[in-house]
Structures are given as structure tokens and as C-alpha cells.
Amino acid sequence: MKRIREWLLGSGQELNSSKLAVLVVAVLLTTVLLGNCVADKDSKTTKPNPRVVAYAIQIEPVTAEQGELPAEFAMAIYENIVEQVTKSGKFQQVFRSGDTRAAAVGNLLILTSTLQSFERGSETKRAVTTVSGATKIAVNAKLVTRDSQVKFERTVDGKVRLFGENLKATQSLAKNIAKLINQASL
Amino acid sequence: MPLTLKVFTCLVALSVATVCFAQAPNSPAASGGIQQATHLLGLEAIKRDVKGSLAIGSDGLKFSSAAGDAQIATASIEDVFTGQDSRQTGGKAMTVTKLAVPYGGGRVLSLFAHEKFDSLTVEYRDRVGALHAAIFRLRLGQAATAKKQLIAMGAKASTAVEETPASKTKDAANKEKQ
Numbered sequence: 001m002k003r004i005r006e007w008l009l010g011s012g013q014e015l016n017s018s019k020l021a022v023l024v025v026a027v028l029l030t031t032v033l034l035g036n037c038v039a040d041k042d043s044k045t046t047k048p049n050p051r052v053v054a055y056a057i058q059i060e061p062v063t064a065e066q067g068e069l070p071a072e073f074a075m076a077i078y079e080n081i082v083e084q085v086t087k088s089g090k091f092q093q094v095f096r097s098g099d100t101r102a103a104a105v106g107n108l109l110i111l112t113s114t115l116q117s118f119e120r121g122s123e124t125k126r127a128v129t130t131v132s133g134a135t136k137i138a139v140n141a142k143l144v145t146r147d148s149q150v151k152f153e154r155t156v157d158g159k160v161r162l163f164g165e166n167l168k169a170t171q172s173l174a175k176n177i178a179k180l181i182n183q184a185s186l
Numbered sequence: 187m188p189l190t191l192k193v194f195t196c197l198v199a200l201s202v203a204t205v206c207f208a209q210a211p212n213s214p215a216a217s218g219g220i221q222q223a224t225h226l227l228g229l230e231a232i233k234r235d236v237k238g239s240l241a242i243g244s245d246g247l248k249f250s251s252a253a254g255d256a257q258i259a260t261a262s263i264e265d266v267f268t269g270q271d272s273r274q275t276g277g278k279a280m281t282v283t284k285l286a287v288p289y290g291g292g293r294v295l296s297l298f299a300h301e302k303f304d305s306l307t308v309e310y311r312d313r314v315g316a317l318h319a320a321i322f323r324l325r326l327g328q329a330a331t332a333k334k335q336l337i338a339m340g341a342k343a344s345t346a347v348e349e350t351p352a353s354k355t356k357d358a359a360n361k362e363k364q
Contacts, residue, residue, distance in 0.1 A: 061317065071267030072307045075319030079227050096316035123274050127284070127296035163281065165273045167226065167321075 053186050056093035056105045057085060062139060064115035073118070073137065076167050080174030081111070088182045108146055109186070113139040113177070116155060126162055134161045135169040141177050143186070152184045221328055225249055226305070228320030229256040240306075240322060242335040247308060249322070258310050258320065263341040267307040268329035275299050304329030308336075 061078040062069065078097075086094045091109075095102040102108055116138040125133025136159045143152035158173020160166065223240040225232050231254050232238075238251025246259040274280070276299050284292030284299075306322045306329045324332065333347050 070269050071265075072269045072271075072305045072321050075267075075307050075309065076227060076321060078317070079319055079321075096318065098311060099316040100314050122272065124272060124296060124300040127274055127300075128293045130293075166271055 051090050051182065052092065053090060055091055055107045055109045055186060056095065056102070057091040057109045057111055057143075058095040058097065058099065058102045059085060060097045060110060060112045062113045062115055064118075069115050069118050069137075070120075072167065073170055076170040077113070077137070077139070077173055080171050081113070081177055084174045084178035085111070085181065088178050090182050109143045109151060110146070111141065111143050111177075111181075113141045115139055120166060121160070123165055126160075130162060134159055135166040137169050137173050139173065139177075141180070143181065143184075151186050152181060154180055156180060221324060221332065223249065223306075224323040225251070225256075226321040226323055228308075228318060230318075231256045240324070240332065242332060242339060244339055246339070247336065249320075256320075258308060260336070260340045262310040262312070263308055263336065264311060264317075265309040266333045266336050266341055266343045267309075267345065268333050268347070269305040269307065270302060270326070270329075271305060272300055272302045275301050302326050306332050308341075 059078065059082050062074045064074065082094065082096060085091065092107075093105065095105075095108075117136065118138075119134070119136040121133040121135035123133070136157060138155060138157040140153070140155050142150060144150050156173060156176045158169045158171070158176055160168040160172065220239050220241045223238060225234065225236045225238065227234050229249060232249065232251060233253060236251045236253045238249055238253075241248045241250065244260070246257055246261075246263070248255065248257045274296060276283075280295075280299055284295050286292070287295065304324045304326055306324055308320045308322075310318055310320070312318060330347050333343065337343050337347070
């Protein structure tokens with residue numbers, strides 16, 4: 001404060017108008033910036049998700065013919081869908097397959113997915129050629145109510161084209177499913 | 187000067203605390219079948235792609251790492267699967283290096299910078315019956331051993347232990363000797 005007073009008054013006792021203007025602008029800028037920070041913090045903590053629907057969701061693992069989809073891919077798809085749907089915040093509750101608590105929930109949607117196609121690529125092939133060796137998965141995702149009313153049905157695919165392990169395709173697939181469900185009007 | 191001293195003291199305290207937290211002791215692994223593994227996904231308490239050790243004991247499967255520990259009780263295991271895949275080694279540093287090598291030299295590097303690995307998928311249910319799956323990356327040929335150990339400990343498995351090509355080759359070599 002003493003330094004500021006010295007800088008403002010200089011050698012004399014009269015206030016330098018240009019320096020005062022600089023000080024006012026600085027104070028205003030600080031206030032605005034601080035205000036924005038507080039507002040951002042408030043909006044992050046208290047803003048409700050406008051897209052939350054009056055449903056809970058139960059996610060079932062991918063069904064496929066035996067030997068068509070390796071177990072690690074099937075379970076990775078399931079785990080990734082659970083993660084992505086939970087992250088989307090669209091549903092009031094997210095239940096895993098077999099969760100006994102889901103039985104007590106009235107508005108429950110069940111997400112089932114059936115394998116359409118699976119092509120296992122090779123990360124080395126992708127790195128060497130950059131055009132071949134992609135891993136591709138396509139599933140038919142369906143959201144149904146308890147009384148078998150279909151609310152959403154779409155064929156969704158996931159792939160890894162260049163960087164990343166083959167299992168990364170399951171993450172891409174789950175993201176796409178969660179995105180489409182999020183956009184759907186239920 | 188006093189302010190500088192305070193800041194310095196704070197920084198020293200912060201770094202000491204960081205080191206202390208980083209060196210938090212890990213709980214010891216279970217008795218049998220300890221092997222190096224990477225947690226790919228599924229264990230809620232542990233982040234993805236964390237390296238650690240996998241121990242199979244009478245109380246179940248335990249994954250221990252610097253980031254934390256997680257355990258799956260044998261009784262809760264519904265199924266165990268093994269698989270095999272390959273990947274590029276060297277991580278992000280190698281990827282950047284490959285991109286930086288001129289005249290497509292990075293692609294040649296890719297031909298040599300790869301490894302095969304085994305994957306171990308464990309399906310289990312929690313207290314409320316919810317289905318979970320944990321996937322681990324193991325060294326080639328180790329997933330079958332881990333599955334055998336889990337079955338021996340009482341874990342359920344819908345399929346028999348799959349023989350990996352590595353173990354098949356060893357068996358063939360033994361037959362030829364005989």
C-alpha cells in the first residue's frame with residue numbers, strides 16, 4: 001500500500017490523474033476476472049443437467065454367437081458402456097447387469113447390445129501401413145422398457161484406425177453409444 | 187526476506203509431503219502365484235494401464251500397484267477367460283520417435299517394436315449381484331497358468347483352460363524328444 005501511495009503521489013502531494021486511471025482500470029479488471037471465476041465455480045457446482053430423463057438404466061453385456069467376439073472385447077465393451085453412460089449424466093441411476101436394486105426401480109430402461117460384426121486388426125499393421133489393420137466392431141444397441149417397448153435402436157460402430165491397441169475400439173464404440181443415447185429423446 | 191523464507195519453507199514442506207505420499211507402503215501380496223501384470227480396465231479403485239503384480243491366493247485374486255490395491259474374492263468370480271493379442275511397445279516416446287524418423291523409417295521401427303501378450307478377463311459379481319469384469323495384460327503364456335490357479339482355488343470357469351501357442355510349441359517339442 002505504501003508503495004502504491006508513493007507511486008500515485010510521486011514527489012508531490014497531488015494525485016497524478018493518468019496513474020489514477022491506470023489504477024482504476026486495474027481494479028476493475030481484477031473485479032471482473034474474480035467475478036468470472038466465482039461465477040464459473042458456482043455454475044459447475046450447482047448447474048443441473050437439463051437433459052436428465054425420468055428413467056434409470058440397466059446395462060447388459062453384449063450378446064454374440066459363441067466364438068464370434070473374444071471375451072476381453074465383450075467385457076471391455078460392457079465396462080466402457082457403463083462408464084460412458086454414467087459419465088453422460090442422462091439417467092437418474094445406472095445399474096449394471098444383475099444388480100438386485102434395479103428390481104425396485106419403476107422407470108427402468110434396459111440397454112442391450114447385439115454384435116453385428118467384429119474385425120480384429122493389428123496395431124503393428126496399422127503402424128507400418130497406416131491404411132490397413134483397423135479393428136472394427138459394430139453392435140445393434142437397443143433401449144427397451146420392462147414391457148418390451150423399444151425406446152431407442154441403432155447400429156453403432158467403434159474402431160481404432162491408427163494409434164492405440166485393438167481394445168481401444170471398445171472405448172470408441174461405448175463413446176458412440178453413450179453419445180447417441182444422450183442425443184435421443186426418450 | 188521473511189516472505190521468501192516462508193515461501194521456501196512451504197515449498198520444502200510440500201515436497202516432503204509429496205515424497206511421503208508417493209512412498210506409501212503397499213500391502214504385501216497374497217501367498218501364491220505372483221506375476222507382473224497391467225490393469226487394463228475394470229477395477230474401480232485403480233486407474234487404467236497401471237502396472238502392478240497379480241497374486242492368486244485362497245482368498246482370491248489381488249492386484250497390487252503403487253496406485254493402490256484391489257481384490258476379487260474367489261467366491262464372487264463367475265468366469266475366467268484368457269486371450270492373446272499383440273501391441274506396439276515403447277509407449278508414447280517411441281510413437282513420437284517413429285514419427286520423427288525421416289523417409290518412413292518409423293514404419294520399419296514399428297516392425298520390430300511389437301510384442302505378443304496374454305490377456306486375462308475375470309468376470310465377477312459384487313455384493314448386490316452387479317456384473318463386473320476386470321481385464322489384465324500378462325506376459326505371453328502366463329494367462330493360462332493364472333486361470334489354472336484360479337480354478338484350483340475354486341473360481342468358476344465356463345471354458346477349459348485354453349492352450350496358448352507358446353505352451354503348445356513347448357508340448358510339441360517335448361513329444362518330439364520322446
